[in-house]
Structures are given as structure tokens and as C-alpha cells.
Amino acid sequence: MDFRTISPQTTEELLEAIKQNQGKHFRFGAGYTDLIPELEMQMENGLIVINLAKLKDSNFTSIFLSEDGIRIGALTTMTDVLSNKHLQKFPVLIEAVESFASVQIRSVATVGGNLCTASPAGDVSCALVALGAVSEILIANGQIRTVPLTEFFTGVKTTVLKKNELLRSVLIPHQKSAERILSGFIKIGNRNSMEIALASLAYHITTDKNGIITSAGTAVGSVAETIRYTESACEFLLGKNMDQLSEEDKETFADNVLKYANPISDIRASAWYRHQVLWNISKSIL
Numbered sequence: 076m077d078f079r080t081i082s083p084q085t086t087e088e089l090l091e092a093i094k095q096n097q098g099k100h101f102r103f104g105a106g107y108t109d110l111i112p113e114l115e116m117q118m119e120n121g122l123i124v125i126n127l128a129k130l131k132d133s134n135f136t137s138i139f140l141s142e143d144g145i146r147i148g149a150l151t152t153m154t155d156v157l158s159n160k161h162l163q164k165f166p167v168l169i170e171a172v173e174s175f176a177s178v179q180i181r182s183v184a185t186v187g188g189n190l191c192t193a194s195p196a197g198d199v200s201c202a203l204v205a206l207g208a209v210s211e212i213l214i215a216n217g218q219i220r221t222v223p224l225t226e227f228f229t230g231v232k233t234t235v236l237k238k239n240e241l242l243r244s245v246l247i248p249h250q251k252s253a254e255r256i257l258s259g260f261i262k263i264g265n266r267n268s269m270e271i272a273l274a275s276l277a278y279h280i281t282t283d284k285n286g287i288i289t290s291a292g293t294a295v296g297s298v299a300e301t302i303r304y305t306e307s308a309c310e311f312l313l314g315k316n317m318d319q320l321s322e323e324d325k326e327t328f329a330d331n332v333l334k335y336a337n338p339i340s341d342i343r344a345s346a347w348y349r350h351q352v353l354w355n356i357s358k359s360i361l
């Protein structure tokens with residue numbers, strides 16, 4: 076494959092590489108599990124790859140607890156997420172990683188790559204949207220701007236990132252203290268492993284000691300142009316008693332989730348099937 080690679084080791088070198096190449100055609104590379112297959116399909120002439128894999132900046136490479144939440148560096152891998160003690164309290168994220176590809180792919184595929192590739196089927200991206208995470212974007216002038224992940228994806232394979240920007244980290248803000256957590260990731264595919272979702276649902280719902288739902292985050296994957304936060308479904312749940320939800324409540328919740336789905340029919344499943352399966356899994360989580 077014919078492209079030139081630049082491998083910055085410090086953030087200063089990275090910012091300089093971005094500035095120097097503004098007028099040229101460049102892409103970032105992290106774990107390369109999306110980029111290489113993409114370039115194999117269609118090589119881009121004169122491409123420069125700014126390789127992030129050698130970068131030694133803990134803001135990019137670590138997962139750590141901070142005052143405002145848990146910060147996940149864009150270059151942390153799926154394996155790093157699975158083994159991190161702070162992230163175990165988010166089953167939605169852990170299950171999304173467990174459903175992800177193979178052990179080998181997980182050890183190189185990065186969280187940042189999953190978000191920036193902006194696939195509607197991005198499993199970890201879907202879980203992070205449900206968790207209300209916020210992207211932290213590094214601009215070539217050294218400043219950081221933040222964008223909630225609910226607004227990060229602008230279309231199939233497109234994001235809010237500008238040419239002089241890259242994703243540095245994502246922040247999962249501290250959650251309200253909860254008595255009970257209902258959190259998980261459901262991925263429907265045609266096979267049990269190495270599967271791209273036909274439809275997926277990420278959910279993270281908390282209650283107080285009386286069973287009252289105090290926070291709700293749900294997101295859907297593979298059923299629209301982008302991963303979507305199902306806001307009205309979340310709002311519907313707030314304030315209700317988790318243990319006293321009627322059949323009608325569960326169906327209204329599922330109807331609300333479906334409002335965010337606009338699936339296509341393709342070789343793997345029809346739009347009708349994706350709708351049905353999404354409605355069923357949405358109802359089933361409550």
C-alpha cells in the first residue's frame with residue numbers, strides 16, 4: 076500500500092504535523108482495523124497517514140478518574156477498556172466490548188477509531204452515546220473543544236471533526252448515585268461472533284431506593300444513518316417506578332425507541348425485520 080507515514084511521539088510533534096499538512100491530503104491512523112480495509116478497497120492518491128500509535132501522551136493513551144468523570148483516551152484499545160477497574164460499573168460498555176470482533180482485533184482496535192470511523196454499527200460508540208459521554212477534541216492550536224457524543228456523528232462516516240482536529244479522549248461524566256443499575260448492550264446479528272450488528276441497543280438506567288428511575292440513557296445502532304440517542308424514550312422512563320411498569324408502558328417505551336430508527340433493507344436483513352427486532356429488544360430490557 077502506497078502512502079507516506081508520519082509518526083509523532085509527542086503532542087507537540089503531532090500538532091506540528093497537523094499544521095504542516097493542512098493543505099495536503101492526510102488521515103489519522105490508530106489501530107488500522109478500519110483504515111487499512113478501507114484503503115484496500117480504494118487507495119487514496121498522495122495520502123499521508125499521521126500515525127497516532129507511537130504517541131506518548133497519557134491523555135490519549137490512558138483511562139483515568141478525574142474530578143468530572145472517567146476519561147478514556149482515544150488511543151486506548153478495547154482490551155484496555157475490558158480490564159479497567161473504573162469501567163466495570165458500566166455493564167453497557169463492557170458488554171459492547173465483549174460483543175466486539177475477536178480477542179486479536181480488540182487488542183489493537185481503539186475507542187477513538189470506533190468513534191471517528193462513524194459507522195452506524197459502532198458497538199462501543201453506541202454504548203458511549205447511551206452513557207451520555209462527551210468527546211474532547213484537540214485542535215491544532217493546542218486548545219480542546221468538547222462536543223456531546225449525541226452531536227458528534229453527522230452522517231454515515233462523518234463527524235463534527237474538522238481537518239485541523241482530532242479526537243483526544245471521551246469523558247463519561249460522573250453519574251448520579253444509584254441504588255440499582257439496569258445496564259447492558261444487545262447486539263442482534265446473523266452469527267454469534269465477528270458480526271456487524273443488524274440492530275443494537277445500548278441502555279444504562281438507574282433507580283433510587285424506591286425503584287424510581289432517576290436517569291435513563293438508551294441508544295440504537297445499525298438502524299439509521301448514525302448511532303442515535305433515543306431521547307424521548309429516555310424521557311418517558313424518568314420518574315416512573317421500574318418495578319411497576321405496565322405492559323403498555325413497556326410498549327410505549329419501545330415505540331419511542333423506534334422513532335429513532337430508519338433502517339434500510341440490505342442483503343443481511345430487511346428494514347421490516349430490523350424494526351421488529353429493535354421493538355422486541357427494547358421492550359425486553361424493562
Ligand SMILES: Cc1cc2nc3c(=O)[nH]c(=O)nc-3n(C[C@H](O)[C@H](O)[C@H](O)COP(=O)(O)OP(=O)(O)OC[C@H]3O[C@@H](n4cnc5c(N)ncnc54)[C@H](O)[C@@H]3O)c2cc1C
Nearest residue numbers: 103105106107108109110176185187188189191197198242
Ligand atoms: C474483523 C473485524 C471485525 C470488527 N468487528 C467490529 C465489531 O464487532 N464492532 C465494531 O464496532 N467494530 C468492529 N470492527 C471495526 C473496527 O475494528 C472498529 O471500528 C475499531 O474500533 C476502529 O479502531 P482503529 O483504532 O482500528 O481505527 P483506525 O482504523 O486506525 O481508524 C478508523 C478511522 O478513524 C480515524 N481516527 C482514528 N483515531 C482517530 C482520532 N483519535 N482522531 C481522529 N480520527 C481518528 C481514522 O483516520 C480512520 O478514518 C471490526 C473490524 C474488523 C477488521
